[in-house]
Amino acid sequence: MKRQLAWLLVLLAAAALPLLLSSYHVDLATRILIFAVLAMSIDVLAGFVGRTSLCHGAIFGVATYVVIWASAKAGWAALPAMAAGVLAATLVAALFGVLAVRTRGVYFLLLTVALGMVVWGVCLRWTTVTGGENGLRGQDMRPALLVARENFYWLVLAVAALCSWGMWRFVNSPFGLSLRGIRDSESRMRALGYNVPLHLFVGFAVSGFFAGVAGAMYAFFNEYVSPTSVAMAQSVAGLLMAIVGGVGTLFGSFIGAAAIILLENTVSWYTDRWQSVLGLVFIFTMIFAPEGILGGLRRLAASKGRTR
Amino acid sequence: MGMNSFQLLNGLTFAALLFIVASGFTLIFGLLRIVNLAHGALYLLGGYLGYSTAIATGSFALGVLAAMLGVALVGLLLDQTLLRFxxxxxxxxxxxxxxVALVLNDLALVVWGGDSFTVPTPDLLQGAVPVLDTFYPKYRLFVLATGVVTFIALWLLLNRTRLGALIRAGVDDAEMVEASGVNIRRVFLATFVLGSALAGLGGVMGGAFLALYPSADAEILVFSLAVVVIGGRGSLEGAAIGAVLVGLLNTMGQVWFPELAYFVIFGPMAALLAFRPLGLLGRAV
Structure with missing residues (x-):
């Protein structure tokens, strides 16, 4: 009960943000929420299945591409376009899942890099549909009610809250527990009679679904997509947010997304070398803080609890 | 199958380049268990270094040397500093x-800018010669020959020298090698430096016919990944087979489905993975 009250307060505080912030910062907060959903979808796999993926940016980008294409080229309304985007991302994730479930550890990561690059290659070269380097631009994609950035922020907040709840339920469901079992010992789970590849496949597809939701929201937020949106850098950024927040903490992704996006925003004021900064953050996180902010806090709390 | 000898040769020369780059990648992966995602960035860095040296001195050979040494040095520093932690x-x-890949790529962008460069080739390697039923650029044949020579040299190194024996033993069981009194760290370091130098060599070789531009590192990296995934971790022969397969598939893809060329490479790779998750010649550890 206390916990639910705390979450309600956090949600209310987040909902009150647009009343305090400038319009520029409302956009920034919207972006943080969208990327937090992406980072959480990565954390579902990395933290609870033990599979670190570097193709979620591509899955995210597929949804963005499909939504903008459906809206700008095929003239669909917002809702069906969004549904198509999420569906496409889920299908791509399912296809990737079929291939990737047979691998683990570094091999899994390697394969997801390659799969993500395929998406990028197709988006870059298939110029008749994707517009190649120039990308696709949507126009007035949001329904009238959501044109105001505060309204759009509230919608994204609601969707992000729903997604967080969904993912939290997923990883704590009996199915999610068996995924954790696979993370800890694949052979034990197999010996217990669990269908490991099927579990991994479903886990991957579910995670891809949520990445797709984030990508579809991003389409309405940005109204523009180019191969950069599906490039590896996108997957890298998403993974970094999950790691900085703390792998396996799920909600740490919000902290991670906020940290990375605010850092990007600050750094961009001073220099164009954001990519270097991102790389350095990666290097330093790996060396000094592999368990991330929330993970580190939890460990601190746990060690305090023990000494007492 | 609708491929003339010109396209066949294109596929093979690309395969030779891929082998040069991927052999370094697979050696490092096999022995050190490091998937070095900076390998593509090292390739690009090697290409740029070779380009600048070749322009400054007018010598292609010096460019190759500078690229290999420079990138080997970067590899040495990487292994001895950051990866230590x-x-x-x-x-x-x-x-x-x-x-590291992100930082290197961004630094390269600062130094060499966003334009695309082509490493100048020596006069000796310009022009074309008749091969089979077509005329083929000399330089590309040179790349093909370099690929073959690299394969032979690496094969001899691995199978006929003490260092090679240690590397092979290390791929199978590094702990056991260490337990028998060998300083495996030095073998690791030698492999990492050698693998990096190969990436640098690939950079100059490829830079002279594929051009160098800021996203070239990601492209070559993903091809190398495909080669290693197909061939199997740590296997030189596997890398050679994988490189030929990927090189030919890529050329076929570009001829038949130019917009979807990537599918043609990764379709077979995916199918292969379904049956042999460790690649053609990969072994479980």
Whole structure:
């Protein structure tokens, strides 16, 4: 009960943000929420299945591409376009899942890099549909009610809250527990009679679904997509947010997304070398803080609890 | 199958380049268990270094030398500094190398800008010669020959020298090698430097016919990944087979489905993985 009250307060505080912030910062907060959903979808796999993926940016980008294409080229309304985007991302994730479930550890990561690059290659070269380097631009994609950035922020907040709840339920469901079992010992789970590849496949597809939701929201937020949106850098950024927040903490992704996006925003004021900064953050996180902010806090709390 | 000898040769020369780059990648992966995602960035860096040296001195050979030495040095520094902190953590190593790739790529953008460059080739290698039923650029044949020579040299190194024996033993069981009194760290370091130098060599070779531009590192990296995934971790022969397969498939893809060329490579790769998750010649550890 206390916990639910705390979450309600956090949600209310987040909902009150647009009343305090400038319009520029409302956009920034919207972006943080969208990327937090992406980072959480990565954390579902990395933290609870033990599979670190570097193709979620591509899955995210597929949804963005499909939504903008459906809206700008095929003239669909917002809702069906969004549904198509999420569906496409889920299908791509399912296809990737079929291939990737047979691998683990570094091999899994390697394969997801390659799969993500395929998406990028197709988006870059298939110029008749994707517009190649120039990308696709949507126009007035949001329904009238959501044109105001505060309204759009509230919608994204609601969707992000729903997604967080969904993912939290997923990883704590009996199915999610068996995924954790696979993370800890694949052979034990197999010996217990669990269908490991099927579990991994479903886990991957579910995670891809949520990445797709984030990508579809991003389409309405940005109204523009180019191969950069599906490039590896996108997957890298998403993974970094999950790691900085703390792998396996799920909600740490919000902290991670906020940290990375605010850092990007600050750094961009001073220099164009954001990519270097991102790389350095990666290097330093790996060396000094592999368990991330929330993970580190939890460990601190746990060690305090023990000494007492 | 609708491929003339010109396209066949294109596929083979690309395969030779891929082999040069991927052999270094697979050696490092096989022995050190490091998936070095900075390998593509090292390739690009080697290409740029070779380009600048070749322009400044007018000598292609010096360019090759500078690229190999320069990139080997970067590899040495990488292994001795950053990777030191994360030894033994597979995933942290990979992600750290990813960070290094981002930084190197961005630094290259600062130094060489966003334009595309082509490494100038020596006069001797310009023009074309008749091959089979067509005329083929001399330089590309030179790349093909370099690929074959690299394969032979690496094969001899691995199978006929003490260092090679240690590397092969290390791929199978590094702990056992260490237990028998060998300083495996030095073998690791030698392999990492050698693998980096190969990436540098690939950079100059490829830079002279594929051009160098800021996203070339990601493209070559993904091809190398495909080669290693197909061939199997740590296997030189596997890398050679994988490189020929990927090189030919890529050429076929570009001829038949220019917009979807990537599918043609990764379709077979995916099918292969379904049956042999460790690649053609990969062995479980």
């Amino acid at each position: 994360v030894r033994g953590h597979e995933l942290r190593q990979v992600l750290l190398s990813l960070g």
